[in-house]
Amino acid sequence: MFTRIIKLQNQLWWLGFVLLVFSFLVHAILSGVYNQAENRSGDYFIMNFCITAVYALALLFGRKNIHPAEKQAHRILLYALLLVSAWALNHSMSIFQSPVLWMSIVQVAVVVALITLCFFRYLPPLVNHIGIGILGIGFLLFLYMSIYLFPLYIFGIILAPALGISLHSFAPLFITITTIVLVEKMCRYRKAYRYSFFAGLSLAFIATVLFCIQWALAVKELNKAYRQSRITDNPDIPAWVQIAQQVSPDAVTEKALKLGLVYTEPGGNWDEWGFSMPSLSYNEPKKHDPLIGLASLFRKPAIGSDEKIRILESTYNNRYATEERLWDGDNLTTENISTHIRIWPEWQIAYTEKTIAVLNSGTNRFRGQEEAIYLFTLPEGSVVSSLSLWVNGVEEKGILTTKEKATTAYNNIVGVEKRDPSVIHWQEGNQVSVRVFPVMPDDQRLFKIGVTTPLRKYENEIVYESIFFTGPSGSKATETIKLEISDKSEIINKPSFLRSTDQRVFAFDGKYKPDWQFSFKAQDINPQSFVYKGKAYSIARYDQQLIPYAIEQVYVDINSEWEKKEFDDIMQLFRHKDILVYQNGWVKTTEQNAEELFKLLSKQHFSLFPLYAIKDAAKALVITKGNTAAPNLKDLKDTPFDTKTRKYFKTDKQLKVLDLGKAVSPYFKTLIEQRALNYEKADWSLLKKIADDHAFPISQETEDQVVLKDAGITIKRSDSGDVGNAPDHLYRLFAYNNIMRQFGKYRNDTLQDPVSLVAEAEQAYIVTPVSSLIVLESQADYERFNIKDSKDNLQNASHNKSGAVPEPHEWALIITGLVSLWYLHKKRRLKKAI
Incomplete structure (x- = not known):
């Protein structure tokens, strides 16, 4: 069979086949190197276009040597070459923006099927059935592309004699017509092939209809929630929050919210034809999805862009896409991560340094400098304790200053002067942002971040959790890990990729590992302390202690995380108390209204419980279940809800809160970190004990003691005693938690940072809500912005400096x-x- 195929096709066909494979490889390799934002794909597009032109000329001059029965096979190769060239052109002109993955896969499959089916008379029937079925699936896509490009056809015909480039707009139409001709020929040869084609066509049609139905339902739900938000009885919460509470957070709803922000809309607007300006509000590459394009013709969300962004940011964990940018970072990728970890199991503390190489793959030396932005997610209770930036090949350590000074210096230098800085800022929700500028084209920058972490305690083991980031893509990054343990603690769980170099050192070198854990058997805490400026800092186990507490009102924060049985159990446990829920005001539950209230409130994807509306905090108990896909207080800044919450907790309410969920709501997490709540994670046994004994865990924090409940430890400050060999990270953790404990009291004060908190942060050299680490290019820059470094503090943390x-x-x-x-x-x- 293969011999007959070779004889059937002349050398001209094989030339076209080789050129097609070469052209596809050129596009596949170079499309990942060049970026469409600065039209850098023009050079390799010319290569693809020239390959297509060579084959077109070869066919023109060699047409006399082509047998009439073979002409279609040659045309298919020419159209395929034109299609690949059109893909390269699309990187410059963005006619289809960035096609989604499935769209690219179907196009390649159709081209392969067309080339294969040129030999359908010599192929087994099963192969032909599969090939023609693929043509049926792809027919609707190429028909869509042909119709979508119809407005360009007139210009394409007019400009074709002068610029053959305009013929690229006809590539999908040529493929569509060729598919029809080939299918018709195959069906005349064997009628059974028509069933395979229509099976593929039906499959694609059904998938399209199903998606359109899902889309219509999602958009209907969004628009209904939007209309209801305008006639709400709760003016404290902004409209976008009420919309997010009501809609299902599924993938189709997310796509609907991204319509116009990420996914392009049909309709002939300028953005569709490559004249779009870079968006500063939502930083995610534009994409083209035919399914979304078709579905949006029938129904679109009525929600404005700002509200869409707010919902995506808070409920879909897309905060990185909404980070404010002074320069773009389209060409940036994370090339390498070096992770150095030291763990002290006996003090239940770890220190992690990540040195990151960020690469700019651009080539434009005049306009190509870019800003790298990373958003690090830290384990609970962690604090950033060092920052470095390599300037002219030399590691420059960060200097700690107020957040306002750091922001002013960075924005002025990056936005106006365009020179070297790096800055790291604290953010709500156990996150920090790192900014590095500039990353020059065809070059890389190195920066290092150091994080002090309390190890989480779970039953009889302590757990180290890796630090991961969102930022320039690390999908192809390599990572080198070195993990050192200070003693011979019993290891319970070790990642398989870590190899042991000796009893206390583990290593890895390979593909980047973003999320992993290392656990040990819990042991007695080392009583030795870290002594600094006349004070000793020591660590001890946290033991929960209950004291009598007279509960009169039980406030239940109901959302979709709750089960009806859980609510019924609470109703039974506290049957002699007032049980209240919030529905545009406090509603007391009874046997008559409990089921209806639960049914209504449990439809909320998340809840923002108005704690400020609780009048008598001294006699109240709040029971909640958290959801991580929810707003935090920063998202609600300057809203009535935020203003009232901050005012309510300006005085020490110590509102008692029990959380029955596995996750903590971002809203509650902020209040917990700032010690606004007397908060406890609880199971049903603890809840029953509280109800039966009329008691609640006492807050054990004082000016000289902080509690890290997730780690199950306390850190105590006392008068200086014997110098121990404890790491300085004890003091850094104490200072961070002590600052957070006090910070809530200043939330409604002037914009000036509390001097005492800034001073404590500077002593411990840690990033907090009032302090940031910054690296500037020269000493003159530090002096100009009045950023001074005192040697009378801990300085940047390091692996070489961790003792007393x-x-x-x-x-x-x-x-x-x-x-x-x-x-x-x-x-x-x-x-x-x-």
């Missing part, structure tokens, strides 16, 4: 000892000389 800092009198003893050793050494040498 000697006190002044200890320095004197050390110096005296060194002088004595020097004197004895000199005396011994003099005796020998005599």
Whole structure:
């Protein structure tokens, strides 16, 4: 069979086949290197176009040597070459923006099927049935593309004699017509093939209809929620929050919200033809999805762009896409990560340094400098304790200053002067943002971030959790990991990719690993302390203690996380108390209205419980179940809800909150971190004990003691005692949690940072809501923005500096000892000389 196929086709066909494979490889390889934002694909498009032109000329001059029965096979190769060239052109002109993955796969499959079916008379029937079925699936896509490009046809015909480039708009139409001709020929050869074609066509049609139905339902739900939000009885919550509460957070709803922001709309607007300006509001590459394009012709969301962005940011974890950018980062990728971890199981603390190489794959040396932005998600209770940026090949350490000074300096230098800075800012929800500028074309920048982490305790084991980021793509990044353990603790769970180099050191070198854990058997806490400036910082186990508490009102925060049985159990447990839920005001539950209230409130995807509406916090108990896909207080900034919440907790309410869920709501997480709540994670046994014994866990935090409940430890500050060998990270963690405990009291004050909190952050050298780490290019830059560094503090954390800092009198003893050793050494040498 294969011999007959070779004889059937002349050398001209094989030339076209080889050129097609080469052209496809050129596009596949170089499309990932060049970026459409700056029209850098023009050079490799010309290569693809020239390959197509060579084959077209070869067919023109060699047409006499082509047998009439073989002409269709040659035309298919020519159209396929034109289609590949059109893909390359699309990177410059963005006619279809960035096609979604399935769209590219179907196009390639159709081209392969067309080329294969040129030999349908010599192929097994099963192969032909599969091939013609693929043509049926792809027919609707190419028909869509042909209709979509119809407005360009007139220009394509007019400009074709002068610019053959305009013929690219006809590539999908040529493929569509060729498909019809080939299918018709095959069906005349064997009628059974028509069933395979219509089976593929029906499959594509059914899939399209089903998606359109899903789309219509999702958009209907969105628009209904939007209309209801305008006539709400709760003016404290913005409309976008009420919309997000009501709609299902599924993939189709997310796509509907991204219509116009990410997914292009049909209709001939300028954005569709490559004249779009870069968006500063939602940073995600534009995409073209024919299914979304068709579905949006029938129904579109009525929600405005700002509200769409707010919903995507808070309920779909798309905060990175909404980060404010001074420069774009379209060409940036994360090339390499070096992770160095040191764990002290005996103090239940870890310190992690990540050195990251970010690469700019662009080539434009004049306009190509870009800004790298990373959003790091830290384990619960972690704090950033170091930052470095490599400037001219030299590692420059960050200097700690107020958040306002750091922001002013960075924005001025990056936005106006365009020189080297890097800055790291604290964000709500256990996150920090790192900005690095500039990353020059065809070059990379190095920066390093250090994080101090309390190890989470779970039953009888302590767990180290990796630190991961969102930023320039790390899908192809490599990573080198070195993990050191300070003692010989019993290991319970070790990732399989980590290999042991000795008893206490593990290593890895390979593809980037973003999310992993390492756990040990819990052991007794080392009582030795870290001494600094006349104070000793030591760590101990946290033991929950219950004290009598008279509960009169139980407030139940109901959302979709709740099961009806859970609510019924609470009704039974607290049957002698007032049980209230919130529905545009407090509603007391009874046997008559409980089921209806639960049914209504459990439809909410998440809840924003108005804690500020609780009048008597001293006699109240709030029971909640969290959902991570929800807004935080920053998302609600300047809304009545935010203003009232901050005002309510300005005084020390210590509202009692029990969380029965596995996840913590971002809204509650902010209040917990700032110690606005007396918060406890609870199971049903603890809830029953509280109900039966009329007691609640007491808050054990004071000015000299902080509690890290997730880690199950306390850190205590006391008068200086014996210097221990505990790492300085004890003090950094104490300072961070002590600052967060006090920070809530200042939320409604002036914009000026509380001086005492800034001073404490500077002593511990940690990133907090009032302090940031920044690296500038020169000392003159620091002086210009009044950023000063005092050596009378801990400085940046490092693996080489993690023990106790000697006190002044200890320095004197050390110096005296060194002088004595020097004197004895000199005396011994003099005796020998005599």
